[in-house]
Amino acid sequence: xxxxxxxxxxxxxxxxxxxxxxxxxxxxxxxxxxxxxxxxxxxxxxxxxxxxxxxxxxxxxxxxxxxxxxxxxxxxxxxxxxxxxxxxxxxxxxxxxxxxxxxxxxxxxxxxxxxxxxxxxxxxxxxxxxxxxxxxxxxxxxxxxxxxxxxxxxxxxxxxxxxxxxxxxxxxxxxxxxxxxxxxxxxxxxxxxxxxxxxxxxxxxxxxxxxxxxxxxxxxxxxxxxxxxxxxxxxxxxxxxxxxxxxxxxxx
Amino acid sequence: xxxxxxxxxxxxxxxxxxxxxxxxxxxxxxxxxxxxxxxxxxxxxxxxxxxxxxxxxxxxxxxxxxxxxxxxxxxxxxxxxxxxxxxxxxxxxxxxxxxxxxxxxxxxxxxxxxxxxxxxxxxxxxxxxxxxxxxxxxxxxxxxxxxxxxxxxxxxxxxxxxxxxxxxxxxxxxxxxxxxxxxxxxxxxxxxxxxxxxxxxxxxxxxxxxxxxxxxxxxxxxxxxxxxxxxxxxxxxxxxxxxxxxxxxxxxxxxxxxxxxxxxxxxxxxxxxxxxxxxxxxxxxxxxxxxxxxxxxxxxxxxxxxxxxxxxxxxxxxxxxxxxxxxxxxxxxxxxxxxxxxxxxxxxxxxxxxxxxxxxxxxxxxxxxxxxxxxxxxxxxxxxxxxxxxxxxxxxxxxxxxxxxx
Numbered sequence: 001x002x003x004x005x006x007x008x009x010x011x012x013x014x015x016x017x018x019x020x021x022x023x024x025x026x027x028x029x030x031x032x033x034x035x036x037x038x039x040x041x042x043x044x045x046x047x048x049x050x051x052x053x054x055x056x057x058x059x060x061x062x063x064x065x066x067x068x069x070x071x072x073x074x075x076x077x078x079x080x081x082x083x084x085x086x087x088x089x090x091x092x093x094x095x096x097x098x099x100x101x102x103x104x105x106x107x108x109x110x111x112x113x114x115x116x117x118x119x120x121x122x123x124x125x126x127x128x129x130x131x132x133x134x135x136x137x138x139x140x141x142x143x144x145x146x147x148x149x150x151x152x153x154x155x156x157x158x159x160x161x162x163x164x165x166x167x168x169x170x171x172x173x174x175x176x177x178x179x180x181x182x183x184x185x186x187x188x189x190x191x192x193x194x195x196x197x198x199x200x201x202x203x204x205x206x207x208x209x210x211x212x213x214x215x216x217x218x219x220x221x222x223x224x225x226x227x228x229x230x231x232x233x234x235x236x237x238x239x240x241x242x243x244x245x246x247x248x249x250x251x252x
Numbered sequence: 253x254x255x256x257x258x259x260x261x262x263x264x265x266x267x268x269x270x271x272x273x274x275x276x277x278x279x280x281x282x283x284x285x286x287x288x289x290x291x292x293x294x295x296x297x298x299x300x301x302x303x304x305x306x307x308x309x310x311x312x313x314x315x316x317x318x319x320x321x322x323x324x325x326x327x328x329x330x331x332x333x334x335x336x337x338x339x340x341x342x343x344x345x346x347x348x349x350x351x352x353x354x355x356x357x358x359x360x361x362x363x364x365x366x367x368x369x370x371x372x373x374x375x376x377x378x379x380x381x382x383x384x385x386x387x388x389x390x391x392x393x394x395x396x397x398x399x400x401x402x403x404x405x406x407x408x409x410x411x412x413x414x415x416x417x418x419x420x421x422x423x424x425x426x427x428x429x430x431x432x433x434x435x436x437x438x439x440x441x442x443x444x445x446x447x448x449x450x451x452x453x454x455x456x457x458x459x460x461x462x463x464x465x466x467x468x469x470x471x472x473x474x475x476x477x478x479x480x481x482x483x484x485x486x487x488x489x490x491x492x493x494x495x496x497x498x499x500x501x502x503x504x505x506x507x508x509x510x511x512x513x514x515x516x517x518x519x520x521x522x523x524x525x526x527x528x529x530x531x532x533x534x535x536x537x538x539x540x541x542x543x544x545x546x547x548x549x550x551x552x553x554x555x556x557x558x559x560x561x562x563x564x565x566x567x568x569x570x571x572x573x574x575x576x577x578x579x580x581x582x583x584x585x586x587x588x589x590x591x592x593x594x595x596x597x598x599x600x601x602x603x604x605x606x607x608x609x610x611x612x613x614x615x616x617x618x619x620x621x622x623x624x625x626x627x628x629x630x631x632x633x634x635x636x637x638x639x640x641x642x643x644x645x646x647x648x649x650x651x652x653x654x655x656x657x658x
Contacts, residue, residue, distance in 0.1 A: 154553050172393065
């Protein structure tokens with residue numbers, strides 16, 4: 001556990017070398033995930049859980065996405081590195097983008113994976129599947145390329161399910177309205193001034209690759225790449241391909 | 253004891269094949285299935301039934317639910333205001349516009365003050381916390397729903413009772429910098445306030461605030477527990493004891509000429525439970541905030557894990573979401589519903605007996621809310637029950653005077 005701005009945060013760390021900070025998406029990062037080990041071969045991977053996710057505390061009234069953004073600004077400042085590679089997955093990509101448009105002073109490179117955070121289509125076309133108001137079976141089909149990769153609730157421990165429901169509650173506080181995006185973020189994305197790679201699961205039905213392409217197009221010089229046979233979580237469904245994409249970007 | 257009649261104006265005329273196939277009959281059922289001509293007839297009939305109640309001396313209640321076959325009254329203040337003007341004798345309770353779904357409680361206070369003026373002080377304000385499907389249909393965050401509920405009530409109360417010019421409100425959920433409504437309410441300081449809630453924590457808050465506490469279809473154990481939490485919270489806060497007038501109970505009620513007729517026709521009210529409660533998992537089991545995280549193992553698993561005991565037991569202790577209460581009600585039969593104090597049905601004598609037995613079981617209440625018409629019950633059947641209830645049962649209930657409790 002690490003304390004930042006008085007908040008007890010669960011932070012998983014592995015590996016050594018150049019620092020890579022991971023901001024997770026809808027669930028906290030499991031340290032036994034294959035992609036996590038693969039990234040740890042490249043550097044020191046640092047994965048905090050957002051307040052109200054995993055084992056991290058969520059203070060009373062801490063229920064706004066900008067509470068989380070400000071906390072991560074403080075978190076990055078607290079690390080003993082001048083600059084880090086910042087990787088944001090899904091909801092965590094939104095957080096990473098918000099941080100980067102404010103200041104890149106401690107960001108070396110930025111990786112956004114199946115990120116949310118902006119509005120792309122017209123007002124009557126939702127860009128991001130409403131995971132709260134859609135039948136869970138539909139959400140599951142949209143989330144995974146191979147349904148066998150979805151978590152099996154019957155096989156999960158009580159503790160893991162309790163965490164999962166608490167994550168869900170916290171996510172809804174941060175992202176219910178406006179749903180999973182900041183209406184003004186797209187306007188500010190051109191301010192991001194560090195090398196950026198946007199990575200997408202080809203079969204993502206939560207937020208489509210075309211959204212990712214638009215997102216990348218708003219960040220000067222950003223690359224865009226698609227991972228086949230992966231949905232909203234390419235890091236879980238294709239961990240080796242994912243780690244390769246990240247490695248190629250970091251070596252560039 | 254006083255009595256209040258209500259009909260939610262359900263819309264049962266959707267093919268059963270469609271409702272059986274749908275994962276939810278609320279929030280997501282397309283409104284092309286609602287024929288506006290049938291809806292207009294239903295409003296006509298039910299408004300006439302409310303008017304009949306006015307003629308016969310029974311108070312009326314207008315509820316609110318959104319986007320489903322269970323109720324066509326989504327716009328509560330509109331129907332409330334019609335009742336406020338069309339009735340001349342009885343009290344009108346709005347139970348209520350779903351306050352935590354409304355972006356600006358000041359506007360709600362303005363609507364309610366107007367209703368009180370229209371009714372010349374015969375108006376009561378009720379607050380209800382809303383259901384899971386309504387978080388979707390109103391686009392409202394579900395986790396802090398209860399916080400909004402209480403802050404909104406505070407703001408409505410202050411809006412109705414401030415007469416010295418504009419005041420400012422900058423709360424956690426509501427911000428309104430210039431509050432000054434015209435007209436102010438007819439009643440001074442404000443119309444009586446009710447709240448419908450069953451869980452012990454909010455029951456205690458209703459008690460501390462001295463609001464009239466209504467339990468809806470909760471059965472004797474749940475109702476008694478909530479009333480007790482209300483009284484205990486008052487005692488703990490050093491507040492004066494209250495009378496049974498602070499407590500209300502809402503049940504399905506049908507009175508026929510005979511027990512057989514009352515039960516047969518009254519069984520039609522079970523449609524509300526059997527058919528209109530069905531909602532998809534994203535609106536209940538998986539709705540954020542509907543159940544605390546500790547209940548998750550019982551909610552997420554389709555097969556119980558052998559070691560899941562502790563969390564499941566917690567779920568049984570009262571942390572289960574409303575969906576679990578609903579599941580129990582969906583399959584209920586008339587005799588079970590009568591045994592559980594959810595349905596009072598029969599001839600006048602036996603309905604009176606069922607009500608007083610329930611009264612004794614829960615420690616007394618001063619107001620009975622009759623869910624008097626639901627499902628496929630006809631206008632004629634509904635009118636008959638209203639006539640029989642007001643003639644044969646209500647006078648006996650009125651003889652039950654408020655007594656101090658707690």
